[in-house]
Every structure is written in C-alpha cells, then in structure tokens.
Amino acid sequence: MNKFEPKIVLFLCNWCSYAGADLAGTSRLQYAPNVRIVRLMCSGRVEPYFIIEALQTGADGVLVLGCHPGECHYLEGNYRTAGRMALLKKMLRQFGIEEERVRLDWVSASEGIRFASIVNQMTEAIRDLGPFQREEVLYFPFGDGDAGAPPQRVAALPVEGATRAPIIEVTYG
Amino acid sequence: MGKLKVALYWASSCGGCDMATLAIGEKILDVAAAADIVFWPAAMDFKYLDVERMADQSIDFCLFNGAIRNTEDEHVAKMLRAKSKIMIAYGSCAYEGCIPGLANLFSMDSVLDRVYIDTPSTDNQERTYPRAKVQVPEGQLELPRLHGTVRALHQIIDVDYFVPGCPPEAKTTWLALEALLTGALPEKGSVISHSGKALCEECPLPKEGKKVKKFYRPHQIVPDPKKCLLDQGLLCYGVATRGGCGAMCPQAAMPCTGCYGPVEGVVDQGIHFLSALGSLIDSTDAEEIARIADEIVDPAGTFYRYSLPVSLLRRAKTA
Numbered sequence A: 001m002n003k004f005e006p007k008i009v010l011f012l013c014n015w016c017s018y019a020g021a022d023l024a025g026t027s028r029l030q031y032a033p034n035v036r037i038v039r040l041m042c043s044g045r046v047e048p049y050f051i052i053e054a055l056q057t058g059a060d061g062v063l064v065l066g067c068h069p070g071e072c073h074y075l076e077g078n079y080r081t082a083g084r085m086a087l088l089k090k091m092l093r094q095f096g097i098e099e100e101r102v103r104l105d106w107v108s109a110s111e112g113i114r115f116a117s118i119v120n121q122m123t124e125a126i127r128d129l130g131p132f133q134r135e136e137v138l139y140f141p142f143g144d145g146d147a148g149a150p151p152q153r154v155a156a157l158p159v160e161g162a163t164r165a166p167i168i169e170v171t172y173g
Numbered sequence B: 001m002g003k004l005k006v007a008l009y010w011a012s013s014c015g016g017c018d019m020a021t022l023a024i025g026e027k028i029l030d031v032a033a034a035a036d037i038v039f040w041p042a043a044m045d046f047k048y049l050d051v052e053r054m055a056d057q058s059i060d061f062c063l064f065n066g067a068i069r070n071t072e073d074e075h076v077a078k079m080l081r082a083k084s085k086i087m088i089a090y091g092s093c094a095y096e097g098c099i100p101g102l103a104n105l106f107s108m109d110s111v112l113d114r115v116y117i118d119t120p121s122t123d124n125q126e127r128t129y130p131r132a133k134v135q136v137p138e139g140q141l142e143l144p145r146l147h148g149t150v151r152a153l154h155q156i157i158d159v160d161y162f163v164p165g166c167p168p169e170a171k172t173t174w175l176a177l178e179a180l181l182t183g184a185l186p187e188k189g190s191v192i193s194h195s196g197k198a199l200c201e202e203c204p205l206p207k208e209g210k211k212v213k214k215f216y217r218p219h220q221i222v223p224d225p226k227k228c229l230l231d232q233g234l235l236c237y238g239v240a241t242r243g244g245c246g247a248m249c250p251q252a253a254m255p256c257t258g259c260y261g262p263v264e265g266v267v268d269q270g271i272h273f274l275s276a277l278g279s280l281i282d283s284t285d286a287e288e289i290a291r292i293a294d295e296i297v298d299p300a301g302t303f304y305r306y307s308l309p310v311s312l313l314r315r316a317k318t319a
Helices: A017-026 A048-056 A077-094 A112-129 A134-138 B016-022 B025-034 B048-052 B071-083 B092-096 B099-105 B108-118 B170-182 B269-278 B286-294 B299-303
Strands: A008-013 A035-040 A061-066 A102-106 B004-010 B035-039 B059-065 B068-070 B084-090 B133-136 B139-142 B146-151 B161-163
Touching (some): A017 A035, A017 A112, A035 A112, A048 A077, A061 A112, A077 B269, A077 B286, B004 B016, B004 B071, B016 B059, B016 B170, B025 B170, B048 B071, B059 B071, B059 B092, B071 B084, B092 B099, B099 B299, B108 B146, B161 B170, B269 B299
Parallel strands (some): A008 A061, B004 B035, B004 B059, B084 B161
Antiparallel strands (some): B068 B146
16 A cells, blocks of 8 residues: 655744754665755744645645744744634644644754754654545535636726726715 | 616525615715616516517616525526626625525525524425425426525626625715716726725724634623723634725724635635634643634634635535
8 A cells, every 4th residue: 555645834034943953864864755945044933824835735744843932033923823823723633634634843954953853753744644635625515616717806996998888977975 | 878777686595685785875976976786686677578578788787786596596596697787796695695595504494494484483384395396386496496505696696796785884885886987997807895905904003913712702791891892801803804894894893704804815715714713712731722723613604704615615514
C-alpha cells in the first residue's frame, strides 16, 4: 500500500523561524520533505485567508512558525498571529475541519533541531489524519461550479453619461 | 416611450426586502410613472404561468431577493433570467446567501430534524416530514425539493448588478432604481452602494483603536453610545463591512453585523473580520489569548452571518 504523503504549506518569518530552518539545513539535519516553505517578514503577515486558501488549493495542512513570545522583530506581530489562529481553529471546528491541520508554533534562529522536530511531528499528524477532503467541504455536492460571475467589488455610481436613453427625468426631492 | 416592465421576486428570504423596496417613500411615484410591475408575488396576484408566457428579454429589469434553497427558487431564477434584460441580486440573500445560507453549516437531515422534530414548540410524534410527492384522492401533489446547499443568486444564474443590505437601506435602493430608470448604468457586475470603503469611514463614533481584554455580546454590557463599540469589546463588524448604509446601527449603540458585505477588494468577508478581531486581543500570554478568543461563542455564525455561501469554504463538512 502506498503511504500517504501529505502536502504541508509552511509559513516562516524572516527573522527567527526561517533562520532556524536555515540552521537545520546547514547542520545537515534530516526532516520530512513534505513541507513547502513560504518566507514572510513576520508571522503576523499570515492572514487566516492564506491558510484557508492553502487548504482549498491542495494543502493537507498548514504550519505557521514565528518568533517566540517577546522576541518578535516587530514587537507584537506574533501575538496578533496567536489571536488569529485561536479564532481560526475554533471556527474550523464548526466547519468540520480537524483543527490539527493548522498549527502555530515558535522557533528561534538557534533552534534548528526544534524546527526539524516540529516539521516531523506535523507531517506525522497530517499523515494520520489523511488527505484533506476538499471536494466535500468546498464544492457543492451537486452541480459543477457557478453559473455567473461573482460580484465585482466596485461601486461606480453615479455614472457619467447615460448608457441608454433616459426613460424619465428623475427629480431630486 | 413606453413604460419599463419590472419584475420583483422573493426566493428563500424573509420578505423584508419586498418591504424595503417601499421604503423609498414618495419616490415610489417616480417609479410608478416610469415602470409597470409585471410580476411581484409578495404584493400582487400573478402566476408563474403568466411569466412563462412572456417573450424572452421582455422584462426590463428584475429585482430578485432571496437565496436559492430549493428547486422552486432555482426554477424561477432561471425563468426570470431568460425573461429579463437586467437581473439584480437585491439584498443580502441574493447577493451573498445571508441568514438562510447559515444552513450550510449543517446537513439537510439535521436542518429538517431541527425544524420538524426538535424545536421545543413542535409536537410531532408521528415524525411527519414534508415529502416531495404525496398522493391524495384528487391526484398527486408535489412540493419543491430542498437543495443540500444554499446558494447566492450569481452561483446559479448570470447576475448584472448587486444591491447589498439586510434589507437594503432606502437610499441604496434608490441609488439602484435611479440608475435603472435613467439608464445611467454602471459596469456590469457592480455592487451598488454609496461607498466601497469600510463602514468605519462613515461612522461618527470616535475610535481610539484600543485592544480588548474581553469580548462582549450585546446583552452583556451597556455600551457608552459616544465611543467606538469595537473599542468597548463589542463585535462591531464595521471594520470589515462595506459602508453606504449611514452607520445607523452603531449610532444606536448596536454593533454592526456586516449586512452590506465585504469592502472593495475583499473576497471573503468573514475571514477578513476574523483576522481583524484576532489581532485586537490584548494579551501576551498564549493561554489567555486562547481564552479571550474562546469568548466568541459562535465564530462561524458571527463572521459568516451574511456570507457563508459565497465564502471560501462555502459549507461545512457534515458527512
């Protein structure tokens, strides 16, 4: 039987956790090759939108690593991430999505071993959960997609110059 | 020039949008001068057959309110699309799915159980559910069948314009009607409102941008009506909601619930608000942050009150 190899999107902050991943690499540490790394300036840049979009477009799990509390390069970016992730996890439960698919943790620039161990733990946790069943969650159980275009988010009124002859003169009260 | 032909329809909705069309006051006379109503089940006695007999493209514009929840909604939406030159998703249900769309958090079976069995005021010992077909002495009767997933109008037919609101404010309704009646139509696909920016832009309550130690529900505190409600820990949705309504709710000390949909450029309104709220929590301790976040009793229902069917996730996994 083929072993399920999960796809995990890994968001790393530039200052601590990316440096920690770099250290894991230069130290020749072995860790699971299932992660796809996205480097950002701060874990505070990780919008919950990115996480849901990652799941929607093929990831089985999303891992976010930032600086330890008190060590954020921007002072409080990681606290904001912590608040968002707590809310997001609670909401994902209501959607029937296992909260283990999303994990936030802290890795400093000197913690190459910790980095490798978190990546391995996450990979095994997602392997146990199995693939993310996106069809069931994300698409309609019947039919195949939307008929019309979604709203353009533009409010372009009033329009300069009518596009067809006016039916009445509108009076302003 | 002849009068315009206008249709109004309600699909899965509460009827509030039909009332809201009348809230434009005496301007209704301008509408009556310019347009004939050819179909409006909430107010006038027309049959679906009357519409079916009309030629395609013979209705000038159709204000369609309500989400698409059953085969009847879907049938009438497709029929009116064929008969109408311009289709407008009027109100939050047609635009984003709104309150009926919250059914997407549950399976259809559990929705039916809740409505026909479990509610405290229901006495249904025979466990009678509505059936799609039933045989009576006079013949077979049929009811529309429920879809498993509630959808917004543009997910089932091509929609020309969107009017936000639950229900749309009179001035928003008039902005749309004025454009339709004068022919000064915006680009196809426009959301018609006075503003594309967040409601906070037009809300007069002074904001201090405070972080919060505790989130409150409206019944738990008496807010200071002269201060920003979000600063006081109430879940006021103004930061993530399109303006144009005039911010009447927050001015009456009632937090915005987000009925005008996302601000311009945002795809998923709920996740946008979640992101804003998560960063407001005033703590540097992971456990305390989790506890404060946990005070929001129903995040999915709070963040996606009006927009679950058009969100990234669209529905819960209920199998």
